Amino acid sequence: xxxxxxxxxxxxxxxxxxxxxxxxxxxxxxxxxxxxxxxxxxxxxxxxxxxxxxxxxxxxxxxxxxxxxxxxxxxxxxxxxxxxxxxxxxxxxxxxxxxxxxxxxxxxxxxxxxxxxxxxxxxxxxxxxxxxxxxxxxxxxxxxxxxxxxxxxxxxxxxxxxxxxxxxxxxxxxxxxxxxxxxxxxxxxxxxxxxxxxxxxxxxxxxxxxxxxxxxxxxxxxxxxxxxxxxxxxxxxxxxxxxxxxxxxxxxxxxxxxxxxxxxxxxxxxxxxxxxxxxxxxxxxxxxxxxxxxxxxxxxxxxxxxxxxxxxxxxxxxxxxxxxx
Numbered sequence: 001x002x003x004x005x006x007x008x009x010x011x012x013x014x015x016x017x018x019x020x021x022x023x024x025x026x027x028x029x030x031x032x033x034x035x036x037x038x039x040x041x042x043x044x045x046x047x048x049x050x051x052x053x054x055x056x057x058x059x060x061x062x063x064x065x066x067x068x069x070x071x072x073x074x075x076x077x078x079x080x081x082x083x084x085x086x087x088x089x090x091x092x093x094x095x096x097x098x099x100x101x102x103x104x105x106x107x108x109x110x111x112x113x114x115x116x117x118x119x120x121x122x123x124x125x126x127x128x129x130x131x132x133x134x135x136x137x138x139x140x141x142x143x144x145x146x147x148x149x150x151x152x153x154x155x156x157x158x159x160x161x162x163x164x165x166x167x168x169x170x171x172x173x174x175x176x177x178x179x180x181x182x183x184x185x186x187x188x189x190x191x192x193x194x195x196x197x198x199x200x201x202x203x204x205x206x207x208x209x210x211x212x213x214x215x216x217x218x219x220x221x222x223x224x225x226x227x228x229x230x231x232x233x234x235x236x237x238x239x240x241x242x243x244x245x246x247x248x249x250x251x252x253x254x255x256x257x258x259x260x261x262x263x264x265x266x267x268x269x270x271x272x273x274x275x276x277x278x279x280x281x282x283x284x285x286x287x288x289x290x291x292x293x294x295x296x297x298x299x300x301x302x303x304x305x306x307x308x309x310x311x312x313x314x315x316x317x318x319x320x321x322x323x324x325x
Contacts, residue, residue, distance in 0.1 A: 004130025007044045011078050011126045011134075012192035013053055016181050016200040018324045025165035025182060029138060032158060032172050033179040033200060034121055035092040036084035037101060037315045041120065043069045044076035050083075052315035061103050064113040064154045065120050071150050079145075080124035080189075085116055091176045098311040102255070120155045122148075126189055134189040138197075141189065169201060179203050194322070204294060207304060208313060208321045210238055211289040212269055213282040214260055215245075225253050225260075229282055230293070230304065232323050237271035239302065243278055244293050247309035256312075260285050290316045298323075 022028070039058065042049040048068040050059045059066070062083060085097040099116050103109045125145050126134050133141055142160055150157050161168045162185070169180050179202035187197035209230040217226030227245035231238040248256075263285040268274060293307040 005127075005132065006130075007042060007076050008078060008127055008132075009042075010051070010055065011040060012055070013038055013040055013080055014124075014190045014192070014198065015194035015320075016198035017194055017196045018322070019196070019199040019201065021165040021169060021180075021182060021199070021201055026163045027185055028163065028165070028182045029142065029185050030161045030163070030165060030168040031123055031181045031183065032168075032175075032177050033181050033202065034082040034084045034158070035094045035178045036082040036097060036118075036121070037313075039081060039083050039120065039315075040126075041065075041068055041077075041079040041081065041122075043072055043079065054315060054317040054320065056315065058315070060106055061100060061109050062113070062118055062120075063106070063110050064117055067152070068120060068150075068155050071152055071155055072148060075129055075148070076127070077125055077129070077148070078127035079122045079150075080126060081120050081122040083118050083120055085118050089176075092178070094310060098252070101314055102312070117154065119153075121158045122150050122155065123158060123160070124189065126191065134191060137186045137188065138183045139185045173203050177203075178206075202324075205296070205324065206292055206294050206310065207232070207241075207307075207324050208316060209241060209291050209293055209304075210287045210318050210321055211260070211285065211291055212238060212240075212287050213279070213284040214256070215243065215281050215283070221253075225256055228256070228291070228309065229279065229284075230291075230307070231270055231287065233318075233321055234271065238269060238287055239272055240268075240270050240274055240279075242303040242305075242307060244304070244307040244309050246307075247293070252309070252311065259289065259312075263288060287318055290314075290318060290321060 038053040039050045085093050087093040182199045184197040212231045213229035214225045215227045217224045227243040230241045232241050268284050269287045290313045292310040295304040296306040
């Protein structure tokens, strides 16, 4: 009999590729796309440890999720899932989740767990009871997940659907969800890789962006940030993608002012030419912060049209940012 393996310290999450549904989805499983933050849970020895997509330990930020180990009744596992906050109608609320993502103080995190609770939605398993499961097919891993008994006030296993592409996509739209992720039924789990075995299809266009600068505000925003200057990785480095001046709360602006101040630099961290009208008043910063915007479309000159700020993404690194289709 093989000796059980120890719980691995790190299994990086597999990543989906932006795209569209195939005409024939019979060889694919479809899941709803939840508007939250990705987290890998390491469950064993009576505790749950949560790591973000960029390997940050976020366990202290979500005290209501510390009991995930109790639902497994002594089993050990590495789980993949999404941390989600919901509004009063039961729809994912990314704005509410923003209040939780930056909190490291245990007292504040405990208080917010009461007023802005989250749930951990588990959709995959990479290790179970002393054995790696990454070589198993997606449908086999989903069967394992569904038999774990993960159910409670703050943990659940969301549904998945074999085939039925357009119907599932439309169902996600009716429920106000972000879209779907299609996963090839026969595909293994590929830790840390962005694969076309997983395809994400979104209703609302969102784009992860790198914050490369800010422009001063005017009027009631005088003395503060008026807009953020954005970039996405291109063939020769970071390419300017426009600026965003809407979607900010006062608290978000204050936090951005605090975190961007120490990152200021004299020159733009960008490749290619810059539009003077949009960058003449820029305060450039080191490209270390990732954010997310909603937008209308990409323009012919590769700028985001009508972007609206959704929030910082401390769970993601600059190297993770890819241009969405």
